[in-house]
Amino acid sequence: MTILVIADYVTEAQAHTGVAPSTLNTVAAAQKIGGDIHVLVAGTGVAAVAEAAAKIAGVSKVLVADNAAYAHQLPENVAPLIVELASGYSHVLAAATANGKNILPRVAAQLDVDQISEIVSVESPDTFKRPIYAGNAIATVQSSAAIKVITVRATGFDPVAAEGGSATVEAVGAAHDAGKSSFVGEELAKSDRPELTAASIVVSGGRGMQNGDNFKHLYSLADKLGAAVGASRAAVDAGFVPNDMQVGQTGKIVAPQLYIAVGISGAIQHLAGMKDSKVIVAINKDEEAPIFQVADYGLVADLFEAVPELEKLV
Amino acid sequence: MKVLVAVKRVVDYNVKVRVKADNSGVDLANVKMSMNPFCEIAVEEAVRLKEKGVASEIVVVTVGPATAQEQLRTALALGADRAILIEHAEELTSLGVAKLLKAVVDKEQPQLVILGKQSIDSDNNQTGQMLAALSGYAQGTFASKVEINGDKVNVTREVDDGLQTVALNLPAIVTTDLRLNEPRYASLPNIMKAKKKPLETVTPEALGVSVASTVKTLKVEAPAVRSAGIKVKSVAELVEKLKNEAKVI
Numbered sequence: 282m283t284i285l286v287i288a289d290y291v292t293e294a295q296a297h298t299g300v301a302p303s304t305l306n307t308v309a310a311a312q313k314i315g316g317d318i319h320v321l322v323a324g325t326g327v328a329a330v331a332e333a334a335a336k337i338a339g340v341s342k343v344l345v346a347d348n349a350a351y352a353h354q355l356p357e358n359v360a361p362l363i364v365e366l367a368s369g370y371s372h373v374l375a376a377a378t379a380n381g382k383n384i385l386p387r388v389a390a391q392l393d394v395d396q397i398s399e400i401v402s403v404e405s406p407d408t409f410k411r412p413i414y415a416g417n418a419i420a421t422v423q424s425s426a427a428i429k430v431i432t433v434r435a436t437g438f439d440p441v442a443a444e445g446g447s448a449t450v451e452a453v454g455a456a457h458d459a460g461k462s463s464f465v466g467e468e469l470a471k472s473d474r475p476e477l478t479a480a481s482i483v484v485s486g487g488r489g490m491q492n493g494d495n496f497k498h499l500y501s502l503a504d505k506l507g508a509a510v511g512a513s514r515a516a517v518d519a520g521f522v523p524n525d526m527q528v529g530q531t532g533k534i535v536a537p538q539l540y541i542a543v544g545i546s547g548a549i550q551h552l553a554g555m556k557d558s559k560v561i562v563a564i565n566k567d568e569e570a571p572i573f574q575v576a577d578y579g580l581v582a583d584l585f586e587a588v589p590e591l592e593k594l595v
Numbered sequence: 596m597k598v599l600v601a602v603k604r605v606v607d608y609n610v611k612v613r614v615k616a617d618n619s620g621v622d623l624a625n626v627k628m629s630m631n632p633f634c635e636i637a638v639e640e641a642v643r644l645k646e647k648g649v650a651s652e653i654v655v656v657t658v659g660p661a662t663a664q665e666q667l668r669t670a671l672a673l674g675a676d677r678a679i680l681i682e683h684a685e686e687l688t689s690l691g692v693a694k695l696l697k698a699v700v701d702k703e704q705p706q707l708v709i710l711g712k713q714s715i716d717s718d719n720n721q722t723g724q725m726l727a728a729l730s731g732y733a734q735g736t737f738a739s740k741v742e743i744n745g746d747k748v749n750v751t752r753e754v755d756d757g758l759q760t761v762a763l764n765l766p767a768i769v770t771t772d773l774r775l776n777e778p779r780y781a782s783l784p785n786i787m788k789a790k791k792k793p794l795e796t797v798t799p800e801a802l803g804v805s806v807a808s809t810v811k812t813l814k815v816e817a818p819a820v821r822s823a824g825i826k827v828k829s830v831a832e833l834v835e836k837l838k839n840e841a842k843v844i
Binding site for chain 2: 353355356357360378379380382383384385386387388389390391393394395396397398399408412413414415416417418419420421422423424425426459460461462463464465466467468469470478482506514517518523524525530531533538539549550556559560561562568573574575576577578579580581582587590591594595
């Protein structure tokens with residue numbers, strides 16, 4: 282059994298500098314399945330990513346497809362590359378990131394197999410658990426596909442070490458340029474804070490923040506704690522903060538050591554994105570808010586008084 | 596141009612679902628069913644394209660039981676012109692649905708297909724991408740903005756670190772994210788008019804599509820319940836607990 286893991290990477294100032302944390306969780310899921318683990322790095326100017334991938338503990342080979350056609354990971358071009366490589370593998374895994382979710386179903390369809398999305402545990406090499414209905418039920422599913430195509434929910438698996446491995450690096454793949462799509466531009470969030478899905482502490486704000494400007498209270502608390510800042514769907518829909526901050530069923534799934542929910546009522550779809558956090562704190566002035574039903578520590582208070590005080594005391 | 600919109604009948608988003616005692620699935624008896632919220636956004640986007648004079652015809656399609664006609668009628672009331680029900684009583688995998696939709700794409704030859712990015716029951720987030728692969732079309736997933744631009748469509752996508760815009764050759768597949776638009780409600784006169792709009796029913800067999808799958812569900816369980824903790828009286832007490840009891844700061 283050999284497993285192919287599709288790497289996500291970190292891009293800073295338009296340079297691809299390393300492997301995304303979610304790839305380490307995905308390799309961990311591959312280790313649970315068992316067998317040799319290869320990592321595919323597809324993109325352009327990804328030498329540093331390949332070098333980082335070769336150091337991941339447990340990876341035996343890194344395949345690098347460095348070609349302009351794979352810039353921005355356009356699925357029309359990357360999926361045929363993965364399909365071409367997939368025949369040698371028992372499983373193809375990717376993290377359930379925007380990229381993994383975009384590319385992998387295209388691969389599965391081209392291979393004529395069903396995909397299993399967002400697994401949170403590996404029961405055996407062909408059996409997996411995954412949440413359905415916004416995490417209100419957990420399904421155990423078994424795949425009989427010759428090549429099992431799977432996305433991995435990062436929070437379900439503790440990451441493997443980023444260092445310690447010494448995989449061989451091999452260039453692969455002809456360029457597939459389907460010529461059907463092109464990259465136009467991007468507006469990326471700039472932040473010096475930790476990445477939301479990888480942070481050990483997350484401070485999130487909801488509708489109770491009242492406006493985007495008030496999020497400054499959360500940013501300064503977060504900076505003192507070394508935390509990332511997230512938001513509920515209500516806060517994003519209201520335009521307080523951009524979409525990349527949304528935590529929830531259809532936004533980002535987080536499971537930090539500490540999650541501080543500020544002015545968030547706790548809709549089912551928000552809870553789906555954070556209820557696996559180790560410790561949950563809720564600050565809300567409505568003592569009936571559903572968020573208190575999942576919080577380890579609840580504080581019924583006006584957030585505009587409590588948050589600055591919290592910042593002082595931590 | 597012709598726009599095809601695929602929709603799904605799912606449990607209403609306000610319903611708190613329960614797992615069946617025999618762990619065979621989720622109990623959907625006597626539960627309110629609705630159009631999947633992301634599919635409502637897909638219908639709305641198509642209607643707006645028609646109102647702008649970009650779309651000439653909107654065809655709405657679903658794969659589901661006979662009762663899914665309700666969701667097709669809703670889409671017709673919102674502004675779709677005609678509907679197709681691919682009748683299949685059992686739940687299918689995303690690949691099965693994508694194969695059925697591909698047969699409809701072949702027949703209808705739409706320039707644009709709009710789907711929700713995921714359904715709130717199976718949470719798969721696969722069908723649009725799979726339909727794009729099977730049709731050989733480009734895909735713009737998780738869309739927050741869709742602009743037809745000659746023979747291309749520009750799609751702005753919600754990605755992990757912000758927004759990305761891609762240009763896709765038409766025909767193309769778009770899947771909707773939450774911020775694409777705010778769906779309207781159907782007016783009573785339009786609900787009445789929708790009853791007279793054409794609705795065709797076909798079967799997977801008639802489309803010549805096999806929906807056999809490579810995955811089976813062994814069991815469905817309730818998740819581990821997280822119990823409520825304690826209420827603290829002050830910020831000072833909270834900080835003390837986080838430092839000394841939970842030891843997370």
